[in-house]
Amino acid sequence: MLKxxxxxxxxxxxxxxTAEVFAENGWTVIINYNSSGEKAHALAEKTxxxxxxxxxxxxxxxxxxxxxxxxxxGKIDALVNNAGISxxxxxxxxxxxxxxxxxxxxxxxxxNCTRKVLxxxxxxxxxxxxxxxxxxxxxxxxxxxxxxxAKAAVIGFTKALAKETGSAGINVNCVAPGMVMTDMxxxxxxxxxxxxxxxxxxxxxxxxxxxxxxxxFLATEKASFITGQVIGINGGMVI
Ligand code: NAP
Numbered sequence: 215m216l217k218x219x220x221x222x223x224x225x226x227x228x229x230x231x232t233a234e235v236f237a238e239n240g241w242t243v244i245i246n247y248n249s250s251g252e253k254a255h256a257l258a259e260k261t262x263x264x265x266x267x268x269x270x271x272x273x274x275x276x277x278x279x280x281x282x283x284x285x286x287x288g289k290i291d292a293l294v295n296n297a298g299i300s301x302x303x304x305x306x307x308x309x310x311x312x313x314x315x316x317x318x319x320x321x322x323x324x325x326n327c328t329r330k331v332l333x334x335x336x337x338x339x340x341x342x343x344x345x346x347x348x349x350x351x352x353x354x355x356x357x358x359x360x361x362x363x364a365k366a367a368v369i370g371f372t373k374a375l376a377k378e379t380g381s382a383g384i385n386v387n388c389v390a391p392g393m394v395m396t397d398m399x400x401x402x403x404x405x406x407x408x409x410x411x412x413x414x415x416x417x418x419x420x421x422x423x424x425x426x427x428x429x430x431f432l433a434t435e436k437a438s439f440i441t442g443q444v445i446g447i448n449g450g451m452v453i
Contacts, residue, residue, distance in 0.1 A: 223297030225250035227396030231422030237261035270323030339383035376442030392448025394420040415450030
């Protein structure tokens, strides 16, 4: 029976590349999206997957999405909590609404999806949960204070849940990407990107597939003895 992965925020960027890598390896991919329906459906067609709309920050929409997936495919072998947003600006200038939204999507989105998928994994005593944090969650990023705090929460969540569910056959890991070229980083000017590259030992920014390949590895049996870990994928920017 084909393995099934649910990837949140898979309509664009790192999530879309992750869907492609899983599909290339023979998995059934469930492509969650919120606003980019056209892109998600095109990707579903390309990968033979299934596009499903839900704002992951909304527990009701999340539950409906997961119920629909379970009804259609019977199981979720791997959950990739990738959906995320960032807001850049000095800490005291970020509005309360933006601050709340950063936590709602990056943190509560991860909690909501995991909470609804986990019971199905526990029943089978099998499951892989891979959360997408950020190097800023490890080190803290100036002008990304709320985002850094939210991504640090994702790391804490990963470690704690790994301890709680390891004996039930669930692996919970986290990847912490560095600078990756997606819509999220499109706000940087060419000059700023060149400056950032100078801080990266490998001399380049990441591409979405750099992250996707590691996420895929963590979902395979080759990674069966890895849990509660934070894998930095940043070209050496954080060592
Ligand atoms: P992106 O290109 O901006 O894509 C973000 C994705 O998240 C989109 O597919 C978007 O879907 C989805 N999304 C946003 N809000 C959502 C919501 N409420 N419910 C469901 N989906 C939602 O970003 P990216 O660079 O690929 O980032 C992916 C993940 O990697 C994020 O968690 C991000 O924080 C993390 N990350 C990125 C970088 C980087 O340099 N790019 C570095 C470190 C960590 P719709 O368009 O359909 O709304």
